[in-house]
Amino acid sequence: MSKTSPAKVGIIWYLFLGLVVVLGFLFHEAAHWLAGEALGNEMAMSIGRAWPIDGNYLLPIHAPIISSAGPIFTILVALFGMYVAIRYSALWGYALVFSSFMFRALAFLVSINNPNDEARISVYFGLPWFVLPAIVALGLLWITIKTSRSLQIGWRTNVLAYVVVSAVVTVLIMADGQLPGIG
Numbered sequence: 001m002s003k004t005s006p007a008k009v010g011i012i013w014y015l016f017l018g019l020v021v022v023l024g025f026l027f028h029e030a031a032h033w034l035a036g037e038a039l040g041n042e043m044a045m046s047i048g049r050a051w052p053i054d055g056n057y058l059l060p061i062h063a064p065i066i067s068s069a070g071p072i073f074t075i076l077v078a079l080f081g082m083y084v085a086i087r088y089s090a091l092w093g094y095a096l097v098f099s100s101f102m103f104r105a106l107a108f109l110v111s112i113n114n115p116n117d118e119a120r121i122s123v124y125f126g127l128p129w130f131v132l133p134a135i136v137a138l139g140l141l142w143i144t145i146k147t148s149r150s151l152q153i154g155w156r157t158n159v160l161a162y163v164v165v166s167a168v169v170t171v172l173i174m175a176d177g178q179l180p181g182i183g
Contacts, residue, residue: 099165
């Protein structure tokens with residue numbers, strides 16, 4: 001079997017990947033929002049974040065629970081995508097896997113200066129900030145590599161997928177006013 005090249009993947013797959021990124025952002029934040037609401041906190045959300053409306057959670061233990069809801073959702077999406085991609089040789093499943101990995105890898109990098117979901121949970125439990133982000137990112141990297149190899153996706157397809165995800169994530173973050181000096 002030959003490797004899946006960018007030409008074989010096609011522009012439609014890259015457009016689909018862009019849509020997956022947008023929906024992934026929204027559903028990830030919706031998971032935070034839903035967890036907060038389920039715990040009795042009045043929550044608000046935007047494209048790139050969810051927060052308690054009054055600025056504080058009802059109980060301190062709510063913070064790590066709510067912070068974990070988004071990454072748990074993203075990990076489940078990656079596992080579902082891996083199953084679909086490997087079981088049915090479905091490229092759309094790989095879009096779920098790749099975007100999930102990219103979300104958490106980028107969150108790991110952002111956490112260097114601004115602790116994100118897994119970094120906040122690590123600190124909450126007295127661990128160095130990078131422990132949980134590294135575990136999640138490396139786990140999703142393994143899923144991505146395994147799925148990519150199963151579908152025989154080549155490095156060019158992955159590089160173009162990286163460019164697409166990076167571009168869409170940048171636009172979403174800018175649109176949400178999360179970059180310094182914007183919003």
